Amino acid sequence: MLRTTTSTNATSMPPQVSSSSSSSSSSTTTLRNPHASFKPVNRRHLLTALTLSVSVASSTVHAAGARGLFQMPPVRLTNRYYLVRAGESEFETLGIINTNPVAKTSVDSGLSEIGKKQTVKAAFQLKALGACDRGCWIWPSITQRAYQAAEIIASVNGISRSYIVPEYSFLDARGLGAFEGKKLETISEVYASDGISPTIKPPPIDDGTPNESVADVFVRVTQLMSILETQYSEDTVIIVSPDSDNLTILQAGLVGLDLRRHRDLSFAPGEVRFVDTSSIPTYKQPASAVYKCLNPPNCN
Incomplete structure (x- = not known):
């Protein structure tokens, strides 16, 4: 489970954003993984990665769909x-x-x-x-x-x-x-x-x-x-x-x-x-x- 790096009680708190990051072009949220050391996650990089994944998935689906296209009359039949x-x-x-x-x-x-x-x-x-x-x-x-x-x-x-x-x-x-x-x-x-x-x-x-x-x-x-x-x-x-x-x-x-x-x-x-x-x-x-x-x- 992911938790915030700072907590004043046992209740989980929303991710904290460093005030110093507000002046930068992209904000950084620090998350704590109980199985790893502290590691900053850059939101812009995360968004870029997600966009790329969606793009690849979309192109894959498009390519798969294109393979199934069939026009009448056909140029040739496979079977x-x-x-x-x-x-x-x-x-x-x-x-x-x-x-x-x-x-x-x-x-x-x-x-x-x-x-x-x-x-x-x-x-x-x-x-x-x-x-x-x-x-x-x-x-x-x-x-x-x-x-x-x-x-x-x-x-x-x-x-x-x-x-x-x-x-x-x-x-x-x-x-x-x-x-x-x-x-x-x-x-x-x-x-x-x-x-x-x-x-x-x-x-x-x-x-x-x-x-x-x-x-x-x-x-x-x-x-x-x-x-x-x-x-x-x-x-x-x-x-x-x-x-x-x-x-x-x-x-x-x-x-x-x-x-x-x-x-x-x-x-x-x-x-x-x-x-x-x-x-x-x-x-x-x-x-x-x-x-x-x-x-x-x-x-x-």
Whole structure:
């Protein structure tokens, strides 16, 4: 414990400042350490040292943050990526839109019987492609159907469950706001708005379902890629999404497609796609040959 050098009683007193130091450019406080001899502490030197420490710490954090920066479209990718949409869910079987994250771990958000078969097919397709021949990491949304799909993929490809890394928010199904609970056909209205501007949000609702624009999802998937490109190097990563929009918006960003046209890259339930940043799959080419966007999502 540090105590003042002078004390008239047993009560600890505030540090004493020498009156002679008041005329100098910096004041000196003398502290007593019970394990050392008297040693003056210069406040100016102390402040300088603290400032330097903060500066070094700040620059370190800045450098670390810079390492995780990820821009769309990327110059190159450090890892190999496969994009997988989970098979059909129970809600999709019923023809109902379900995007509220509150229910994402519910059994009702799991794979339907058809969805399980679609996912098994996807798992064997990945095996045929040799996706996990040299090992792989599987990154599914924590949403029930996506995580179930990840377990099926791991089983078919002989991958330990310890290589499944659940993603808790960046891969949530796109929140469709007031469309929650409506029939799946009504989602065409959302895509009509997407085609006008990537910043248009679905109407809001008060049940906790987010209403996300294409630009909102673009931020999420860019953050995900930033993490993956920072955390791994020369690895294979299988991204498993509960819906199509996460994947279409991600792939549009990677290949430089105008985000208003992300729907052109739609994924069917259980579809697998290897990420090739140099091109769009032939069978998904937009009707127009002009599709490049040099600064997504600002393609207006």
